[in-house]
Amino acid sequence: MAERQALAAIGQPLLMREYSRYFATRGIRVAQVLLTGDDLAVRRRYLNARNTMTALLRRRVVPIVNENDTVATDEIRIGDNDTLSAQVAILVGAGLLCILSDVDGLYTGDPHRDPAARRIPEVRVIGPEIERMARRSASTLGTGGMLTKLTAARLASAAGCAVVVADGRTPRVIERAAAGERLGTWFLPGSGVSGRKRWLVASARVRGRLVVDDGAATAVREGGRSLLPSGITNVEGSFAAGDLVAVVDAAGREIARGVAAHGHSALE
Numbered sequence: 001m002a003e004r005q006a007l008a009a010i011g012q013p014l015l016m017r018e019y020s021r022y023f024a025t026r027g028i029r030v031a032q033v034l035l036t037g038d039d040l041a042v043r044r045r046y047l048n049a050r051n052t053m054t055a056l057l058r059r060r061v062v063p064i065v066n067e068n069d070t071v072a073t074d075e076i077r078i079g080d081n082d083t084l085s086a087q088v089a090i091l092v093g094a095g096l097l098c099i100l101s102d103v104d105g106l107y108t109g110d111p112h113r114d115p116a117a118r119r120i121p122e123v124r125v126i127g128p129e130i131e132r133m134a135r136r137s138a139s140t141l142g143t144g145g146m147l148t149k150l151t152a153a154r155l156a157s158a159a160g161c162a163v164v165v166a167d168g169r170t171p172r173v174i175e176r177a178a179a180g181e182r183l184g185t186w187f188l189p190g191s192g193v194s195g196r197k198r199w200l201v202a203s204a205r206v207r208g209r210l211v212v213d214d215g216a217a218t219a220v221r222e223g224g225r226s227l228l229p230s231g232i233t234n235v236e237g238s239f240a241a242g243d244l245v246a247v248v249d250a251a252g253r254e255i256a257r258g259v260a261a262h263g264h265s266a267l268e
Contacts, residue, residue, distance in 0.1 A: 008069035019064050029061045034068035040087050041205035041244075050091050057092070086152035090159045090202045093195075097156045098177050099149050100168030105185030106146065109136045123187045126154050153187040159198045163187040200244060200257050208237030208245045208264055217249040220256045227258065235267045 016032050023030050033053065039045045056063050065088050067081070082099060089097040109117035123130055134150040146165075153163040164177045166184025176183060193201065212220070216231025227247060239245055240263045247256040 005070045012066070012070070016064065023062060029059075031056050031061050031063050033063045033065045034070075035065065035084070035088075036068045036071065037205065039068075040091070040202075043199065046091070046199055053088075053092050080148045082148040082152040083155070086155040086161075086163075087202050089156050089161050090198045093198075094156075094161055095189075096178060097152070097161050097163045098174055099152060099163065099165045100173065101149065101165065102167065102169070103146070103165075104167040104170070104183070105165050106130070106133060106150075107136075108133055120185050121182055123153070123185060126150060126157075126187070155202045157187050157189050158201050159193060160189045160191065162189045200259075205244065206246045206257065207239035207243040208235065208260070210235060210245055210247050210267070211252075212247055212249060214250065217247075217255055220247055227256075229262075229267060232267060235264050237264065239264050 012032075012034075016030070019030050033049075033056075035049060039049055053063055065084065067084055085097060085099060088094075103111060104119060106120045106123065107117040108120065111117045111119075120130075120133065131147075131150065134146040149165050153165065156163050164184050164186050166173050166177060170176075170183060173183065210227065210232050211234035212227065212231045213233050216227060219231070220227055233250070237245075239260055241260055243260050244257060245260045246254050247258065248254050
């Protein structure tokens with residue numbers, strides 16, 4: 001890993017130099033923003049990153065965002081730019097996320113190999129069938145292929161951000177997508193959530209799990225109520241008050257996330 005991180009440190013200023021040159025021909029300034037998973041998982045650092053990005057955009061400076069590969073470890077890595085793009089879109093409260101690739105959206109199969117594969121123009125709900133299509137589809141660009149794009153679309157759309165996956169070689173693709181043209185595959189946004197809940201959904205790292213009984217599961221799932229200690233049947237992991245925890249039912253299905261009012265030792 002050290003060798004790869006050293007290469008990232010060498011390549012990053014070269015990459016930024018090219019971005020600066022390109023945007024300068026259009027009279028646009030750019031700024032470099034390097035993030036790790038911890039920058040997004042820790043609420044205080046998340047807010048600081050959001051304030052910095054907001055200040056740059058207010059000054060009409062384009063942030064060039066990348067993962068800070070030089071210092072990121074396996075424990076705090078985001079891992080791929082698709083997921084990072086969704087987290088940044090949620091961070092700045094974007095209404096549209098464009099994920100550009102070498103494939104014109106999500107297909108029923110691999111369009112490079114299957115001439116009968118059909119493009120899916122619109123996805124309202126990302127269910128099992130859509131996931132199977134993503135596994136069969138293909139993208140040779142990036143680190144995760146179509147599955148990571150689907151993960152990114154799920155995150156962003158859950159926070160109320162529309163997502164379009166399109167071919168980056170399409171002329172004026174970003175301009176056309178921003179105008180609402182139905183190119184690529186559009187993932188429709190959900191109803192949206194508040195700023196703090198957006199952080200909980202997309203960026204905060206789960207530190208533990210609370211297994212709850214059927215009554216508590218129903219109350220949380222249907223009523224959106226806070227979880228009382230009496231409904232907890234098991235505590236998994238080590239966490240402190242203020243950490244993010246997942247609430248799961250007896251079958252292990254995650255039904256909610258929330259900030260723990262007590263540490264794990266007080267609940268065991």
